Amino acid sequence: MDHRELLGDAIKEECGVVGVFTPGEEVANTTFFGLFALQHRGQESAGIAVSDGEKVRMHKDMGLVNQIFTPEILESLKGDMAVGHNRYSTTGSSVLRNAQPIYCQSLVGEIAVAHNGNLINAVELRLKMQAEGEHFDSTSDSEVLARIIVNNLKNGPVEAVREVLRLCKGAFSVVVLTPNMLIGFRDPLGIRPLSIGRLGEKGYMIASESCAFGPVGAVVDQDLKPGEIVVVTRDGMRVEQGIESPREAMCLFEFIYFARPDSRMFGTGLYSARLRMGEKLAQEHPVEADIVVPVPDSGIPAALGYAKESGIPFREGMTKSRYIHRTFIQPDQRMREIGVRMKLTPLEDHIRGKRLILVDDSIVRGTTTKQLVKMMFDSGALEVHVRITAPPIVYPCFYGIDMASKGELAAARMTIPELAEYIGCTSLGYLSVEGAQKAVDGKTEGFCTACFTGKYPLEIPDGLKKHAFDDPPHVGEMATVTAGQGHLFDE
Numbered sequence: 001m002d003h004r005e006l007l008g009d010a011i012k013e014e015c016g017v018v019g020v021f022t023p024g025e026e027v028a029n030t031t032f033f034g035l036f037a038l039q040h041r042g043q044e045s046a047g048i049a050v051s052d053g054e055k056v057r058m059h060k061d062m063g064l065v066n067q068i069f070t071p072e073i074l075e076s077l078k079g080d081m082a083v084g085h086n087r088y089s090t091t092g093s094s095v096l097r098n099a100q101p102i103y104c105q106s107l108v109g110e111i112a113v114a115h116n117g118n119l120i121n122a123v124e125l126r127l128k129m130q131a132e133g134e135h136f137d138s139t140s141d142s143e144v145l146a147r148i149i150v151n152n153l154k155n156g157p158v159e160a161v162r163e164v165l166r167l168c169k170g171a172f173s174v175v176v177l178t179p180n181m182l183i184g185f186r187d188p189l190g191i192r193p194l195s196i197g198r199l200g201e202k203g204y205m206i207a208s209e210s211c212a213f214g215p216v217g218a219v220v221d222q223d224l225k226p227g228e229i230v231v232v233t234r235d236g237m238r239v240e241q242g243i244e245s246p247r248e249a250m251c252l253f254e255f256i257y258f259a260r261p262d263s264r265m266f267g268t269g270l271y272s273a274r275l276r277m278g279e280k281l282a283q284e285h286p287v288e289a290d291i292v293v294p295v296p297d298s299g300i301p302a303a304l305g306y307a308k309e310s311g312i313p314f315r316e317g318m319t320k321s322r323y324i325h326r327t328f329i330q331p332d333q334r335m336r337e338i339g340v341r342m343k344l345t346p347l348e349d350h351i352r353g354k355r356l357i358l359v360d361d362s363i364v365r366g367t368t369t370k371q372l373v374k375m376m377f378d379s380g381a382l383e384v385h386v387r388i389t390a391p392p393i394v395y396p397c398f399y400g401i402d403m404a405s406k407g408e409l410a411a412a413r414m415t416i417p418e419l420a421e422y423i424g425c426t427s428l429g430y431l432s433v434e435g436a437q438k439a440v441d442g443k444t445e446g447f448c449t450a451c452f453t454g455k456y457p458l459e460i461p462d463g464l465k466k467h468a469f470d471d472p473p474h475v476g477e478m479a480t481v482t483a484g485q486g487h488l489f490d491e
Helices: 028-037 071-076 122-131 141-155 157-167 252-258 270-284 300-310 333-343 367-378 416-423 433-441 462-468
Strands: 015-021 045-051 056-062 081-087 102-106 109-119 170-178 181-186 195-199 203-207 218-223 228-233 236-241 291-294 318-320 344-346 355-360 383-388 427-430
Touching (some): 015 109, 015 181, 028 045, 028 071, 045 170, 081 109, 081 170, 081 181, 109 141, 122 141, 141 157, 157 170, 157 181, 157 228, 181 203, 203 228, 252 433, 270 300, 270 383, 291 300, 300 355, 333 367, 355 367, 367 383, 367 416, 416 427
Parallel strands (some): 291 355, 355 383
Antiparallel strands (some): 015 081, 015 203, 045 081, 102 109, 109 170, 195 203, 318 344
C-alpha cells in the first residue's frame, strides 16, 4: 500500500535529489518538474538552488513542491545550473532550518548541497568539527557532509568529495552546486540510488530515480556506481572513481516500496520486479481463494503477479482517493484511522461473499493493515488472506528510512501467527528475503537487507542502537507512535 500519507502504519520516506544543467537556458522550471516527479520520496519540505555562473540563488520552504514554488518564485530563480531537494526528515527535526539544499560559503563562492540518506557517524564528526571551531546552522546530518566539502574545496571539487567518502559512514547520494559546476556522488556501498543522463543536446541531469528524467525530456545514461563521482561543467560531463567500493549494498526496500514503479534500478524495471515478487509470493504462500485484491497503489503489480501465478482472478476491492494529501492527516491515532477510511473505500459488490487474498507491500506497526482487514470483513468478505511482498521487518534502518524503533515493529514483537491474530486476518504470508532478491535480478547478493535480517553492511554506533533497539512492549500492545532514530542534534 502507498502508506506515505498515513502515519499510523507508514514508513517515512527519505529524500529525493535533482541536479540539472541546460547551457544558456533557465533551469528552475526543469528542476521543479524533476522534484515533482520525486515527490513520493519526501513530502515535508522542498528547495531549489540555482546558479547563473556567478551567484547562487535559493528558495526552500515546508510543504509540497507545487505548494512552495509559484510561477513568480520560479521566475526569480535565474540561472542555467541547479540542484533541488525534497525531504522527509530522518535526522534533524521537521523545521525550515533543516530543509535543503544546505547553503554554505566557500573559497570558490556560494555552494548548495542536497543529500539523500543518513550518516551513522554524524554526531562524532559534528562534535569534532565544533571542537575545531566550526559553526552549524541546522541540526541535520546533511550539513556535516556539506561543511566537509566546503572545508576541502581548496584541494579541488573531486578531492573534496573524496574526503567525504573517506570520513562519512552511512548512506549518501548527493548533488552539489557551485557557481559553475554540478557534482554528484554515491556512498561506497551505493545504499541509496542516483542516476545520471543527458538533457537535450548539451544539457545534463542527475536524479535519485530514473522516473524524474522522462517528464523533462531527459534520457538516463547510467546509474552512478558506488563510490563514483560525476562532475558536470560547461565543458561536459565526466565520471571518476572517488573511492574504491568494497561491495554493493543497494537498499532492497527501494525495490519493494520506495521507488516509483516506472523507475529502473540495478538494470531492472521496478514494476516488473514487483510483478515477479507477486509470482514468488504465490509460489511460497499459496492458498485457496476466489479473488486477489491489491491494496492500491503499490500493491497492484504484486497482486497481478500473484493472480497470474496462482490462476486466481485479479479484482479491485477498494478505490483510492486521489485528492487527500498527507498534510490533511492529523498526527493522532483517531485521525489516522479516519484517514485510512477516507483514503481507501471498499468496493462491496466485489468483496461480498468472497474468499480474498489481500496483497500489500509491507507491514510496519500493523495498525493500517488491521483496519484494512476489518474493512474487508465489514464489506462481506468470507476470508481475508494477507500476503506481503516485503519480508518481515524486524530491525530498524539507520541508512535513511525512518521506519520505527525495533519496539514499534510488529514483526519484531510478535510471531507470524500472533500478528495474524492481531490484524484479524484468516492467514498471513510474507515473501522470503531470497524471494524478494531473486525477483529483482535473479541474484541474492548486492543488497542491503538489514531491516529484514539484522545484517548491517556498516557497523552501527552504540549511541544509535540504544534508542532504536529499545525493549519491545508486550504482544498485543501498540507502541507509542514515535518513529525514527531521534533528532541527533536538536537542542
